[in-house]
Amino acid sequence: MDGQVFGDKNMAKGNKRVSIQDLAAELGLSVSTISRALNNALDVSEATKAQVRALAEKLNYQSNSMAASLRSGRSHVLGVIVPHINGAFFPAVVHGIERLASQAGFNVMICQSSEEVGREVAHVKALLKAQVDGILVSMSNTTREYDHFEQVRRKGIPLVFFDRMPELTNVCGVVADDYRGAYQLTEHLIEQGCRCIAHLAGPQHLNITHNRHQGYHDALLAHGLPYDKQLVVPLSNSREAGGAAAMRHLLAGNMRPDAVFAAYDFAAVGAMRVLEDHGLRVPEDIALAGFSNEPFTTMIKPQLTSVDQHGVQMGEAAVQLFLQLQKRSDTFTGQRIVLKTKLIIRGSSLHGLPAQPATSA
Amino acid sequence: MDGQVFGDKNMAKGNKRVSIQDLAAELGLSVSTISRALNNALDVSEATKAQVRALAEKLNYQSNSMAASLRSGRSHVLGVIVPHINGAFFPAVVHGIERLASQAGFNVMICQSSEEVGREVAHVKALLKAQVDGILVSMSNTTREYDHFEQVRRKGIPLVFFDRMPELTNVCGVVADDYRGAYQLTEHLIEQGCRCIAHLAGPQHLNITHNRHQGYHDALLAHGLPYDKQLVVPLSNSREAGGAAAMRHLLAGNMRPDAVFAAYDFAAVGAMRVLEDHGLRVPEDIALAGFSNEPFTTMIKPQLTSVDQHGVQMGEAAVQLFLQLQKRSDTFTGQRIVLKTKLIIRGSSLHGLPAQPATSA
DNA sequence: TTGAAAGCGCTAACAT
DNA sequence: ATGTTAGCGCTTTCAA
Numbered sequence: 159m160d161g162q163v164f165g166d167k168n169m170a171k172g173n174k175r176v177s178i179q180d181l182a183a184e185l186g187l188s189v190s191t192i193s194r195a196l197n198n199a200l201d202v203s204e205a206t207k208a209q210v211r212a213l214a215e216k217l218n219y220q221s222n223s224m225a226a227s228l229r230s231g232r233s234h235v236l237g238v239i240v241p242h243i244n245g246a247f248f249p250a251v252v253h254g255i256e257r258l259a260s261q262a263g264f265n266v267m268i269c270q271s272s273e274e275v276g277r278e279v280a281h282v283k284a285l286l287k288a289q290v291d292g293i294l295v296s297m298s299n300t301t302r303e304y305d306h307f308e309q310v311r312r313k314g315i316p317l318v319f320f321d322r323m324p325e326l327t328n329v330c331g332v333v334a335d336d337y338r339g340a341y342q343l344t345e346h347l348i349e350q351g352c353r354c355i356a357h358l359a360g361p362q363h364l365n366i367t368h369n370r371h372q373g374y375h376d377a378l379l380a381h382g383l384p385y386d387k388q389l390v391v392p393l394s395n396s397r398e399a400g401g402a403a404a405m406r407h408l409l410a411g412n413m414r415p416d417a418v419f420a421a422y423d424f425a426a427v428g429a430m431r432v433l434e435d436h437g438l439r440v441p442e443d444i445a446l447a448g449f450s451n452e453p454f455t456t457m458i459k460p461q462l463t464s465v466d467q468h469g470v471q472m473g474e475a476a477v478q479l480f481l482q483l484q485k486r487s488d489t490f491t492g493q494r495i496v497l498k499t500k501l502i503i504r505g506s507s508l509h510g511l512p513a514q515p516a517t518s519a
Numbered sequence: 520m521d522g523q524v525f526g527d528k529n530m531a532k533g534n535k536r537v538s539i540q541d542l543a544a545e546l547g548l549s550v551s552t553i554s555r556a557l558n559n560a561l562d563v564s565e566a567t568k569a570q571v572r573a574l575a576e577k578l579n580y581q582s583n584s585m586a587a588s589l590r591s592g593r594s595h596v597l598g599v600i601v602p603h604i605n606g607a608f609f610p611a612v613v614h615g616i617e618r619l620a621s622q623a624g625f626n627v628m629i630c631q632s633s634e635e636v637g638r639e640v641a642h643v644k645a646l647l648k649a650q651v652d653g654i655l656v657s658m659s660n661t662t663r664e665y666d667h668f669e670q671v672r673r674k675g676i677p678l679v680f681f682d683r684m685p686e687l688t689n690v691c692g693v694v695a696d697d698y699r700g701a702y703q704l705t706e707h708l709i710e711q712g713c714r715c716i717a718h719l720a721g722p723q724h725l726n727i728t729h730n731r732h733q734g735y736h737d738a739l740l741a742h743g744l745p746y747d748k749q750l751v752v753p754l755s756n757s758r759e760a761g762g763a764a765a766m767r768h769l770l771a772g773n774m775r776p777d778a779v780f781a782a783y784d785f786a787a788v789g790a791m792r793v794l795e796d797h798g799l800r801v802p803e804d805i806a807l808a809g810f811s812n813e814p815f816t817t818m819i820k821p822q823l824t825s826v827d828q829h830g831v832q833m834g835e836a837a838v839q840l841f842l843q844l845q846k847r848s849d850t851f852t853g854q855r856i857v858l859k860t861k862l863i864i865r866g867s868s869l870h871g872l873p874a875q876p877a878t879s880a
Numbered sequence: 881t882t883g884a885a886a887g888c889g890c891t892a893a894c895a896t
Numbered sequence: 897a898t899g900t901t902a903g904c905g906c907t908t909t910c911a912a
Contacts, residue, residue, distance in 0.1 A: 175674065175905095177904095177905055177906085178905070178906070179905075179906095187882075187883085188882065188883045188884075189883090189884095189905090189906080189907095190882075190883065190884080190885095190906095190907080190908075191881085191882055191883070193905095193906065193907060193908085194881095194882090194907090194908095197907085201881060201882085202881070202882080203881060203882090206881085206882085218670070220644065220647050220648055221648055221905085221906080222589070222648065222650060222904085222905050222906070223645075223648040223649050223650070223906095224585045224588050224589045224594070224649070224650050224904085224905080224906090225589050225888090225904070225905035225906040225907085226905080226906055226907070227585050227888090227906090228583070228585045228586050228589050228888050228889065228890090228904090228905080228906075228907095229887080229888050229905080229906045229907045229908080230888085230906080230907060230908085231888075233585070235649075242610075243604050243610045243613070244607070244610055246605070249603075249604045249605055249610075252604070252631075253631070253633075256631060265645050265649075266630075267628050267629075268628075268629040269627075270613075270614070270617065272614075283581065284584075284626050286581050287581055287582055287583065287584040288584050288585070288596075288626075289583065289584070289585050309579070313536065398818075427818050453815075454814075454815040454818055454819075457759075457788050457815055457818065457819050458815075458818050458819055458820075459819075459820055536889095538888095538889055538890085539889070539890070540889075540890095548898075548899085549898065549899045549900075550889090550890080550891095550899090551890095551891075551892080551898075551899065551900080551901095552897085552898055552899070554889095554890065554891060554892090555891090555892095555897095555898085558891090562897060562898085563897070563898080564897060564898090567897080567898085582889085582890080583888085583889050583890070584890095585888085585889080585890090586888070586889035586890040586891085586904090587889080587890055587891070588890090588904090589888090589889080589890075589891095589904050589905070589906085590889080590890045590891045590892080590903080590904050591890080591891060591892085591904085592904075
């Protein structure tokens, strides 16, 4: 492979792509036969198939999927819209989607909304124009109207949400059990002896963060602890800076929590930094936990207790839902798949008793 | 937006998409006029344009980009192939690509090769079939043959590499100055008083890791230090586990380095863990540095010295290169853009003297 | 088992 | 300023 010169410039530009017409002409067959042979139709003799395939190979024929899609009405492309691909969660979901989708013969078109409704709407439009066979989407956190999704449905294109989905009837999607994850996490903190547990909360119009908050709330009440609004601080963003600001706000108040549950791992790290700055030890003085089980949770000290959301699995489930929808598109059952989450206990939350055996490395 | 029922099922399936034919019929105009009006051609009266746009809006017309692309030969889609989207680097590049591309009127189709040549080849094929207007690619680390790239060129499709590119003449792309980054980093370690600097090396057939190794090598010699092969340990993978294994190997040998430069941040963290386990302090006993400036470098203790690669900028440069290529496709200049890297000094490398003022937070 | 022919929805000459 | 016409490359009836 060395010294190889890449791209001799003899064929500057004018080399037309070879089409099935060319193959047909070359072999003295009709284009329809070529088409059928290439698509491995059952009513073409093996002999011609072989012949056609050989020539296609030789001439380096590449089918034009635009033409095929235009004619057939199916593009074999699956559109995916994610809010972003930072952190590990969405990449994991995308991975799951790609695996199952490509296995089912679909190409995947990934778009980032960058948490902007505008871009989300634009992407939906572009995907529809591109005639995708289906759309999988996790909403941006600025999405409050759902007309663009409604359009998709109106066109009869299968639409599947994952993780972040609108509170509407008749939409299908797959979500993690954020409620249960938060509930268990809060319960764990209580078992650690914490009695004054704060929550750094994400935006409450989003199902995921709403449910995390709710799980926290219900766990407190279930264990006879009061729910105090002063202990719930909204995060200005999901990153470290947001967590740090919220933590500072909390420390400036007149309640001194003995545990903090942040709705995101990144926010938890920001909080941890602030606690250090204030000379507070984690978990001895204040227990700390996040949500998502980002890889860096095991890199920091103490390691961060968190909740795993099984991203890959979620992606796969979303594709399965899509495939189902595609089969029988008359019944939009509004099916919701809820995936179990997994509490991962690490050092940051071991406030009291040694607690249950650690669930992870 | 509450209580809204999503997707009344009255229009089960049969609602044909509205096409420009429908618009033409409705307005008593020809399809070509409609087409021109929609594309804002300059030879259509403002009156009709308004009329057409109004009806299009009313009927919720969505153009069929497959048809348009098939006819015009341009898809306005840019294909992007990345090895993966873990960590922060490739997502940053993708972000840069998306920003500039969408600004230039292109949609972006992102594909992951997952470090498998097979998938890379498949993606190239799919993108060509999809008639993309150009392909931006960062090679998988298992790519050793470049025939699939050659095909792209042969078809006259602009091809731009970024970060990881083949050692061929006549290919264009944008890379970070890994050599210089590694050189400066090594120099910094030397200035810290380190005299026995090890390198955890990435695969040497890839330009990026090869250049990091080379920069390390040359910096040593330039400062009169010997280059000792025993101090260069190949990483089995770029993650923590790879770094940990390499570090263990190093510690088991008879050389005891006073600094370690890992070719990836993740590997550096793995190494850090092993050093801790061996009771060695960073940076007092052994200085440590990585490469890429991942966000977690500031989350760990000590914070990790690293080299920033300006991912967003790289993505933008790649798009610019593509746009250039598209304009004058006759001259494949094989232009290479080399982006400066930036040494970010943090606690993990402060082995000796206070050194130069810290470059970052 | 193969061929002929009609078009998918749009654009782009070329007319008018 | 608008209309006519001819396809882009493929799939898919309908015939043979």
